[in-house]
Amino acid sequence: MKSRSRYINELKIKTNLLDEVYQSGKVPLESYNPDTQSLAHDVCAIKQQNKRSYVSCNDGRIELLRHPSQIINDFSIASFSSIPAVLTTIGILGTFVGITMGLSGLNGFGSDSSTLIDQASTLIGGLGTAFYTSIAGMGTSFLFMLFISRSVDITKKAKSDFVSEIQAISVVVTSNDLLHQLVIGQRQSNQQNDSLNQLIDVLNTLANKPNAMTSLEFEEHTSNHLNVLCTKLEAIETSILKQLADLNLDEQLLASTINDHFKAALNDALTAPTSLLNEIHHEHKQLNKAAYSLIGLVENITTNNTAQLTISDIEQVLSQRVSAPIH
Structure with a gap:
C-alpha cells in the first residue's frame, strides 16, 4: 500500500534527522540542512548563545518540546474506511439487480410446461446473479478490512x-523547565540592557560635562602624578637599602660575638676535664707511692720477722718518698 510505505519512510527520515542532531552535539542550527533545521525548530528546545541558535541538550540528550509519540501522527485509515461499506453496498445492489432480472422473465403463468420451465430458469439465473454479487461484495469487503488491519498493525x-x-537520545522538557529557561533568558536580557543603559549614561555624562579634561590636560595631569610617584618610590627604595645595610652590619657583629662566645665556652669545656685529670693523676701517684712504701714495709717484716714493728716505724715508712712507683 503506497500510503503505508510513505508513512514508514517518513518515520525513518525523522529518525535519521534527529539522530544527526544528537550525533553532532553542540553545533549551530545554521550548520544543518534545511530539513533538519525545520524539524529542530518544530520539536526541539532552542537556546541562544553568542547570537547563535543551538539545540538545547541535557546530559548529552536532546531536549524535546513534546513526547516522541506526538512528533508524527498515527497512520490514518480515514480515506479507506468507506471502501468496505461501498463494496458491501455494491454486492447488495447486485442482489437486487439479479432478483429484478429474474422476476422480469415472468410473463404470466401459462398451461404450457415448457414455458414454465423457461420462466423458472430465468428466475433461478437472476437469483444466482444476485447471490454471486452479494458474495463478491461481502468477500472483497472482508478481505479489504483484513488488509487495512494488517497495515495498521505494521x-x-x-x-x-x-x-x-x-x-x-532525547528527554522531554516540562512546562516548568521551559518557564525557568524563559525567566533566565529574560533576566540575562534585562541585565544586558541595564549594562548598556549604564554605559550610555556614563558616556553622555562625560560628553556633556563642561569641565571635562582634554587629552593634553589628562596627559599632563598623569605625567605630574607619575613624577611624584617615581620620587616617592625612589625615596622608599633608598630607605630600604639603608635598612638592609644596617641589618647586614648587625648580622656580622652578631656572628662575630657568637663566634667569640662559642670559642670561650669550648675552651672552658675542654680545659676543665684536663685539669681534673691532672689532679686525679697526682692523687693516684701519691696513692701509688704510699702503696709502694707499705709493700716495702711488709717485705721488711717478712724478712725480719723477729723484729717487732712499732708505730714510729710505720710513720717513718709513710713519710718516705717513693723511689720506684708500682706499675
Missing part, C-alpha cells in the same frame, strides 16, 4: 520503534 509497530529510538 504502522503501529514502526511508530513504536520510532518512539523507542527517539526516547533513547
Whole structure:
C-alpha cells in the first residue's frame, strides 16, 4: 500500500534527522540542512548563545518540546474506511439487480410446461446473479478490512520503534523547565540592557560635562602624578637599602660575638676535664707511692720477722718518698 510505505519512510527520515542532531552535539542550527533545521525548530528546545541558535541538550540528550509519540501522527485509515461499506453496498445492489432480472422473465403463468420451465430458469439465473454479487461484495469487503488491519498493525509497530529510538537520545522538557529557561533568558536580557543603559549614561555624562579634561590636560595631569610617584618610590627604595645595610652590619657583629662566645665556652669545656685529670693523676701517684712504701714495709717484716714493728716505724715508712712507683 503506497500510503503505508510513505508513512514508514517518513518515520525513518525523522529518525535519521534527529539522530544527526544528537550525533553532532553542540553545533549551530545554521550548520544543518534545511530539513533538519525545520524539524529542530518544530520539536526541539532552542537556546541562544553568542547570537547563535543551538539545540538545547541535557546530559548529552536532546531536549524535546513534546513526547516522541506526538512528533508524527498515527497512520490514518480515514480515506479507506468507506471502501468496505461501498463494496458491501455494491454486492447488495447486485442482489437486487439479479432478483429484478429474474422476476422480469415472468410473463404470466401459462398451461404450457415448457414455458414454465423457461420462466423458472430465468428466475433461478437472476437469483444466482444476485447471490454471486452479494458474495463478491461481502468477500472483497472482508478481505479489504483484513488488509487495512494488517497495515495498521505494521504502522503501529514502526511508530513504536520510532518512539523507542527517539526516547533513547532525547528527554522531554516540562512546562516548568521551559518557564525557568524563559525567566533566565529574560533576566540575562534585562541585565544586558541595564549594562548598556549604564554605559550610555556614563558616556553622555562625560560628553556633556563642561569641565571635562582634554587629552593634553589628562596627559599632563598623569605625567605630574607619575613624577611624584617615581620620587616617592625612589625615596622608599633608598630607605630600604639603608635598612638592609644596617641589618647586614648587625648580622656580622652578631656572628662575630657568637663566634667569640662559642670559642670561650669550648675552651672552658675542654680545659676543665684536663685539669681534673691532672689532679686525679697526682692523687693516684701519691696513692701509688704510699702503696709502694707499705709493700716495702711488709717485705721488711717478712724478712725480719723477729723484729717487732712499732708505730714510729710505720710513720717513718709513710713519710718516705717513693723511689720506684708500682706499675
